[in-house]
Amino acid sequence: MNTKYLDLLAQKYNSEEKVVTEIINLKAILNLPKGTEHFVSDLHGEYRAFQHVLRNGSGKVKxxxxxxxxxxxxxxxIxxxxxxxxxxxxxxKLIKNAFDNExxxxHWYIQMIERMLKLISYASSKYTRSKLRKALPSQFVYVIEELLYKTADPAxxxxxxxxxxxxxxxLGQADKLMIGLSYTTQKLVVDHLHVVGDIYDRGPEPDRIMETLINYHSVDIQWGNHDVLWIGAYAGSxxxxxxxxxICARYANLEIIEDVYGINLRPLLNLAEKYYEDNPSFRxxxxxxxxxxxxxxxxxTKIHxxxxxxxxxxxxxxIKRRPYxxxxxRLLLENIxxxxxxxxINGETYPLDNPCFATINPDQPDQLLEEEQQVIDKLLFSVQHSEKLSRHMNFLMKKGSLYLKYNGNLLIHGCIPLDEEGHMEKMTIENKTYGGRDLLDIFEYYLRDAFANPDKTDDLAMDMAWYLWTGEYSSLFGKRKMTTFERYFIKDKNTHKEKKNPYYFLRENEETCREILKExxxxxxxxxxxxxxxxVKEIEGENPIKASGKMIVIDGxxxxxxxxxxxIAGYTLLFNSYGMQLVxxxxxxxxxxxxxNGTDVLSVKRLVDKELERKKVLETNIGEELLQEIYILNQLMEYRYMK
Ligand SMILES: O=P(O)(O)OC[C@H]1O[C@](O)(COP(=O)(O)O)[C@@H](O)[C@@H]1O
Ligand SMILES: [Mn+2]
Known part of the structure; x- marks a missing residue:
């Protein structure tokens, strides 16, 4: 091993004892039970419901x-x-108001603090003391440790x-201590959070979800199609x-754009006022x-x-510059x-319902009016200069990816595009053909490239960001076409259908899932x-656990x-050392x-998989990293201290 590197490391571990202590500590961690992973998905701006699930650890706290x-x-x-x-x-606050005297x-404080300490002690039993210390409220670490570890005779x-x-x-500190202890409990109950996509759109507070995730102790994100749409917008598409x-207009959420992210909608409103009237299809x-x-x-309605x-x-x-x-x-404006x-469409003629084509020149239907061009340019400038949006999008890029391999599982928002026979579907991009994992890797490469080059607004990387939202081989969309136009303007519901990728029926099949895992x-x-x-339509009897438990769908x-x-109101998944449970x-x-009312949201748990032996940190992604650290520390030991 490079001795320069070891010399550098020796600055941190500058005594034999420090190296030995760290090796012993890491080896001890490897033998502890694995921490609890918590999976959520399709939050769609529903901050309050998400908060609740996070705070109760999908029922684990209770x-x-x-x-x-x-x-x-x-x-x-209880x-x-x-x-x-x-x-x-x-x-x-509520309880305090209910008491008559000090x-x-x-008495209540003493009782509750003692209960909380017991709970923390129980919830942290599978962690090292050092990990527990990191989870404690910093201003009370000393006091809490004193209370936790004092083991004199009970009296x-x-x-x-x-x-x-x-x-x-x-000293007037009881409230603060109890608040700190509560948050420590929440942290201990869930070790790591996975957000399997779609934080944004439809609901009112995606920004507050982002803030929560930014402050969360341990999290990763698998981008959803809606998240990629926001990343694409910020990147210049x-x-x-x-x-x-x-979509914000469709769900009456323009405050997110205007008030939360500070993007001026006035130019768009002026344009909307000039060319559009009320229209039932756009309310x-x-x-x-x-x-x-x-x-x-x-x-x-007009802005929409x-x-x-x-x-x-x-x-x-x-569509024209990317034939592949x-x-x-989808060049529908030309078919009107x-x-x-x-x-x-496809040889079939349909009447247009509630048309609103005042800005369209029939000879060149895709040409933006000068005013439209200005509006979209101004909007893009505003979006790219929003400090808050920049923070949120950078976090999405840093913690996010298109798919994730974690502790033996594959986490993915949408799908792995498959053909009817279950083979990886292929897409040719710039004369090179990709399928399966390669296809997802190249998609992610383009998205990161788009994000790194916000000044380019119509290069391939930027177009690929949009393709991920709506293209037939996109692993995030997973449907043959998006019928947004038809949904607004055509009554005949047959035209609204969005045919799903064969993945969505093949995933019921265990063999298909095994092939994907192998890929x-x-x-x-x-x-x-x-x-x-x-x-997942529980109402119609659909089962979120598919393919003999190989496939778990958590969009409820x-x-x-x-x-x-x-x-129902959503599924979440828990994976601890004993196995997996769907909630x-x-x-x-x-x-x-x-x-x-003290009423919790009732939740029903289903066992997905039970571990035959309690799973240890050694068998996890983190375990792999720790093994590498131990290896390097052993090298340091030999190089520095065992001569
Ligand atoms: O229900 P809405 O808001 O009209 O959205 C429908 C559109 O959303 C999509 O389902 C994509 O969003 P999801 O990722 O939430 O499924 C499109 O396929 C469809 O055209
Ligand atoms: Mn989605």
């Missing part, structure tokens, strides 16, 4: 509380305590506990940009209790049309008879594919707009509801 206290606490007390751990700030409150211990706690109370604004999709005012709704038409026009030159995208069928208000150099006996993207619809079709969540109403 499970640990029940394990510990079922003999001494009633169900209601619920109350669980709520305190999920939402400590709010719950403390003594009662003090003395009790008075010792209450003395320290009374001190904390009299005008057609991706038109799409994100269109925003909102829940009955969230309707905007009439005036606002009209504005959104203006940006949709810009989007359709912008698609055309890309095989999308000429503007006088008769009809469109011909990614994973062991088919041990691995699973973890998939998001397509809502966090998105409110999709809950009536799925019948189906019932609809989440509000935090206030949980706080007031």
């Amino acid at each position: 499970e640990k509380i029940t394990d510990l206290f079922q003999d001494e606490l009633s169900e209601q007390e 619920n109350e305590f669980a709520t305190l751990v999920y939402y400590p700030e709010e719950k403390i 003594t009662q409150l003090e 003395n211990k009790e008075s010792y506990y209450s003395k320290i706690v009374q001190q904390i109370i009299s 005008k057609v991706c940009l038109a799409n994100i604004i269109r 925003p999709k909102v829940q009955a209790d969230e309707r905007p005012s009439k005036h606002e709704e009209l504005q959104i 049309q203006a940006i949709a038409m810009i989007q359709f026009k912008l698609e055309s030159p890309i 995208f095989n999308m000429s069928e 008879d503007y006088d008769r208000e009809e469109i011909t 990614f150099d994973l062991l088919p006996d041990q691995g699973h594919i973890i998939n998001g993207h397509t809502p 619809g966090f998105s409110k707009a999709y809950q009536s079709t799925t019948g 189906a969540h019932k609809q989440f109403h509000s935090k206030e509801d949980v706080l007031a």
